[in-house]
Amino acid sequence: MSSTEFLTDELTEVQGVDVEAALDPVEADGSYRDSRECAALALTSGSTSLLLSPPTPRPKKG
Amino acid sequence: MEQSGTSTRLADAVQGLTSELVSALRSGGPFALAAAVSAADGPAAVRVVGADAVLPSVLRRTPAGPDDLAVFSGAVRAYPPPPGASPTSVWSHWAMKRTLLRLGGTLDAPHDGVPEHNGSPEHDAEPLATWLDGASWQSLTHQLAVLAPLAVPGGDCAVTRVARGRPVDVARGFVRAVRRRDWLQAAGAGRWLVLLDGVPDTLGLEAGLAFVAQMGCADPRVTLQVEAARLMRTGAPV
Numbered sequence: 001m002s003s004t005e006f007l008t009d010e011l012t013e014v015q016g017v018d019v020e021a022a023l024d025p026v027e028a029d030g031s032y033r034d035s036r037e038c039a040a041l042a043l044t045s046g047s048t049s050l051l052l053s054p055p056t057p058r059p060k061k062g
Numbered sequence: 063m064e065q066s067g068t069s070t071r072l073a074d075a076v077q078g079l080t081s082e083l084v085s086a087l088r089s090g091g092p093f094a095l096a097a098a099v100s101a102a103d104g105p106a107a108v109r110v111v112g113a114d115a116v117l118p119s120v121l122r123r124t125p126a127g128p129d130d131l132a133v134f135s136g137a138v139r140a141y142p143p144p145p146g147a148s149p150t151s152v153w154s155h156w157a158m159k160r161t162l163l164r165l166g167g168t169l170d171a172p173h174d175g176v177p178e179h180n181g182s183p184e185h186d187a188e189p190l191a192t193w194l195d196g197a198s199w200q201s202l203t204h205q206l207a208v209l210a211p212l213a214v215p216g217g218d219c220a221v222t223r224v225a226r227g228r229p230v231d232v233a234r235g236f237v238r239a240v241r242r243r244d245w246l247q248a249a250g251a252g253r254w255l256v257l258l259d260g261v262p263d264t265l266g267l268e269a270g271l272a273f274v275a276q277m278g279c280a281d282p283r284v285t286l287q288v289e290a291a292r293l294m295r296t297g298a299p300v
Contacts, residue, residue, distance in 0.1 A: 030242020
């Protein structure tokens with residue numbers, strides 16, 4: 001195997017790992033809005049009321 | 063966390079491809095997948111974008127060009143799910159194969175003379191969706207958002223049947239994603255909700271999607287999901 005072939009194989013292998021990682025992402029860390037900010041955003045976003053709904057439970061840590 | 067060189071290249075290629083797809087969906091103009099990706103990173107980017115890489119053809123029910131199908135098919139062949147792959151990888155790959163065959167493509171490698179597949183959608187067994195059994199509404203929404211390319215009209219499969227059975231849970235997940243500012247998950251969940259019956263009217267999905275589009279506009283992957291939802295909702299030729 002030439003060095004070029006080796007490099008190509010190695011790159012493909014690394015990229016395959018990256019592809020699999022991209023296809024199974026962990027959930028992004030979220031930042032919850034406080035109620036006043038949600039209310040302001042709801043007012044500026046038309047008739048939607050979803051941001052005024054009660055806050056969803058925060059994930060328990062530990 | 064620091065990304066490797068190849069993962070950064072891949073992320074850039076995915077962003078570039080999704081930007082091209084958004085432009086095509088918005089304009090209604092032609093989309094040439096083969097011209098939208100590079101030879102080096104294109105196949106990997108197409109594999110990550112999945113069946114959405116040919117979304118303009120799917121939603122408009124227009125044929126894809128042979129060059130585009132060749133690129134799409136090449137990505138399917140180049141990146142099969144490895145042993146022990148995640149369910150989302152397996153399902154994404156299955157969705158690409160189904161889409162390819164529906165668009166008239168083939169999984170055969172050009173000039174190799176050895177068919178990998180007989181070209182029948184029924185030939186390829188549908189993966190199991192048992193990993194979604196009993197999933198919390200938070201986890202379900204995350205998984206569905208990752209598999210948003212499965213949310214297309216007429217795209218019946220085990221995953222869509224799970225989603226159809228839990229519209230309120232997906233709606234809750236959509237709200238949660240918005241509140242967490244996870245615009246990509248919110249956009250993917252919103253796309254699913256467009257296709258589901260039984261979504262609470264109080265959700266305000268249309269306005270919610272507009273909000274997500276506004277807040278997540280810096281990421282073309284978000285915009286792609288919102289545009290797909292909009293086209294399916296407004297009934298552009300789908």
